[in-house]
Amino acid sequence: MKKTIVTLATVSVVGLSSTFFAQPIHAETLQDLHNKQSDIQSERSSIKANLSKAESQIADVLIDLEKLNNEISKTEAALKKNNDKIGETKQSIRDTKDKIAELQAAIDKRFEILKERASSYQKSGGNIGYIDVLLGSKSFSDFISRVSAVTKITESDQDLMDQIEKDKKTVEKKLDELNDMQAELKGIQKTILSQKKENDKRKVALKNKKAELDQKKDTLKIKDSKLASLESEVKDSIAKATAPAPEVEVASATASNDNAASNGVQRAAQKATTSASKSNVSSSNSSASSKRTAAAPSSKNTAKAATSSNAKSPAHGGSAISAAYSVVGTPYVWGGKSPGGFDCSGLVSWAYSQAGISIPSSTAALSGYGTSVSYANAKPGDLVFFDTYKKDGHVGIYLGGGKFIGAQDSGVGVASISNPYWSKVFKGHVQRIN
Numbered sequence: 001m002k003k004t005i006v007t008l009a010t011v012s013v014v015g016l017s018s019t020f021f022a023q024p025i026h027a028e029t030l031q032d033l034h035n036k037q038s039d040i041q042s043e044r045s046s047i048k049a050n051l052s053k054a055e056s057q058i059a060d061v062l063i064d065l066e067k068l069n070n071e072i073s074k075t076e077a078a079l080k081k082n083n084d085k086i087g088e089t090k091q092s093i094r095d096t097k098d099k100i101a102e103l104q105a106a107i108d109k110r111f112e113i114l115k116e117r118a119s120s121y122q123k124s125g126g127n128i129g130y131i132d133v134l135l136g137s138k139s140f141s142d143f144i145s146r147v148s149a150v151t152k153i154t155e156s157d158q159d160l161m162d163q164i165e166k167d168k169k170t171v172e173k174k175l176d177e178l179n180d181m182q183a184e185l186k187g188i189q190k191t192i193l194s195q196k197k198e199n200d201k202r203k204v205a206l207k208n209k210k211a212e213l214d215q216k217k218d219t220l221k222i223k224d225s226k227l228a229s230l231e232s233e234v235k236d237s238i239a240k241a242t243a244p245a246p247e248v249e250v251a252s253a254t255a256s257n258d259n260a261a262s263n264g265v266q267r268a269a270q271k272a273t274t275s276a277s278k279s280n281v282s283s284s285n286s287s288a289s290s291k292r293t294a295a296a297p298s299s300k301n302t303a304k305a306a307t308s309s310n311a312k313s314p315a316h317g318g319s320a321i322s323a324a325y326s327v328v329g330t331p332y333v334w335g336g337k338s339p340g341g342f343d344c345s346g347l348v349s350w351a352y353s354q355a356g357i358s359i360p361s362s363t364a365a366l367s368g369y370g371t372s373v374s375y376a377n378a379k380p381g382d383l384v385f386f387d388t389y390k391k392d393g394h395v396g397i398y399l400g401g402g403k404f405i406g407a408q409d410s411g412v413g414v415a416s417i418s419n420p421y422w423s424k425v426f427k428g429h430v431q432r433i434n
Contacts (some may be wrong), residue, residue, distance in 0.1 A: 030241045033234055042232045047224045052370055054217045061210045068192030068206065072199050078332055079192050081407070082185060096175045103168040110161050111152060111331015128320045185391025186332060192409040194388075196423040216292065277387040317397075319355035320348075324397055324405045330412045342407040344395050350382060351397060352433060359433060366431065367392040376426040386422060392429060 028036075055143025324347060333341025336349055349361035360366050367385055378384070386394040386405050402417050417426050 004307040028237075030238065033241060037231065037238065037393070040227055040234065044224055044227050044231070047220050047227065051217060051220045051224070054220065055214050058210060058213045058217070061206055061213065064207050065203070065210070066262060068199060068203055071410060072196070072203065075192060075199060077197050078409035078411075079189070079196065081332075081408070082192060082334075084191050086182065086185045086189065089178055093175065093182065096171055097179060098295065100168060100171050100175065103164055103171060107161065107164050107168065110164065125381045181334070182248045184389075187393060188409065189332070191394070195421050198419075204418070314356050316352070316355040317379065320351040320357070320381055320433075321405065322399055323351040323354035323400060324412065328405075328412050330407070332407050332409055332411055336407075342412055344407045347407040347412060348395055348397060352404045357433060363392050363395050366395055367429070368431075370431045370433045373430050373432050375430050378430045379432070381433065382434065383431045384417070384426065385431070386425040388425050388428055394425070 088219070178416055207395065220363045327339050327342070327347070330339055330347075331341050332343060334343055337346035339350075342350065345361050345363045349359055350365065351358050360369055363385070366383060370383070373382065375384075378398050380398060380400040382398045384398045385392040386396075386397050388394045396404035396415070398404050399414065403414055404417060405412070405414050408415060415422060419424060
């Protein structure tokens with residue numbers, strides 16, 4: 001049966017940039033309708049691809065946010081712990097100063113007693129005390145006994161003075177150590193606060209990125225919804241254009257049945273399209289889940305990846321790295337040198353001791369230990385130094401690929417030298433343990 005040509009008005013959708021929406025109103029042939037349908041389907045496919053990409057990016061941002069929140073929690077815990085340690089140190093300094101004052105008072109008191117005794121022994125430049133002893137003695141034996149007694153009292157007083165002076169020097173040395181510890185804790189505090197500031201900036205940036213992606217996702221959904229509506233109208237137009245002409249009553253009835261069947265097919269097609277859309281979203285979510293799984297490799301795999309480098313590391317360097325990885329997560333403890341708790345230099349010294357190499361356990365000593373090399377020639381196992389609260393205030397073990405492992409404020413873990421914080425304080429100081 002000969003097909004009829006149907007004249008339709010072009011339907012436009014606000015906000016869509018496709019060229020087929022900017023066409024002027026004109027009579028559309030069946031071929032025009034098929035072309036429009038193809039263009040709409042192509043546009044919807046592109047939108048769905050962009051939706052899938054946006055959802056994947058949102059999933060990545062959420063993973064990064066979760067990891068960053070964990071870092072922030074650890075940093076805040078380290079900040080509190082360091083604050084508590086500073087408070088304890090201040091109290092120890094006060095107690096030590098009180099002890100020094102007590103010892104000084106005891107020294108002053110004993111000194112006054114000795115001065116009084118000395119004045120009683122001497123008078124007008126003479127040794128009247130010994131003369132009194134001599135004149136008061138009844139025999140030579142008595143004289144010896146009296147002289148011995150005076151001497152013992154004098155020596156006893158001097159021994160006591162010496163002991164008090166020795167105790168005072170010991171306590172003063174402890175006070176110096178506490179003052180040094182307080183200065184270092186304040187430096188660590190400054191480092192932690194700087195890292196916290198950088199983490200807060202990163203969190204704001206990630207939240208802004210997620211908001212932009214959510215907005216993009218919503219815009220794409222609106223576009224897809226409008227396209228779906230337009231596609232449905234075009235399908236209806238095609239169905240009407242391809243329906244047989246109602247020449248006779250029987251033919252009209254047949255056409256009605258055909259239209260009903262066509263509508264049924266369209267509804268089935270729409271259901272299939274909806275099912276496919278859900279399948280695409282499910283596939284997208286599965287992809288995001290796979291990315292989340294891939295984003296959190298095991299420590300063992302991380303260690304293997306981190307130590308891979310074109311430059312081969314010394315055998316002891318690899319062993320030290322393995323030792324450091326075995327204590328990942330160990331909390332930061334000022335002056336810590338064992339798996340119960342590490343500070344930065346304590347971890348480095350301990351890790352190398354596990355490799356059979358004895359090295360110093362302070363950043364000051366390590367900063368000049370071994371051989372200096374350029375960062376461009378750094379190998380896994382080399383020591384990298386950072387100018388945090390002071391020059392060479394932090395040290396870690398280089399892993400290769402711009403990463404290092406160290407005892408940070410949040411505990412033993414891997415960090416990137418290109419991180420906004422570490423890149424600011426890394427000046428290229430690298431030492432190789434020979």
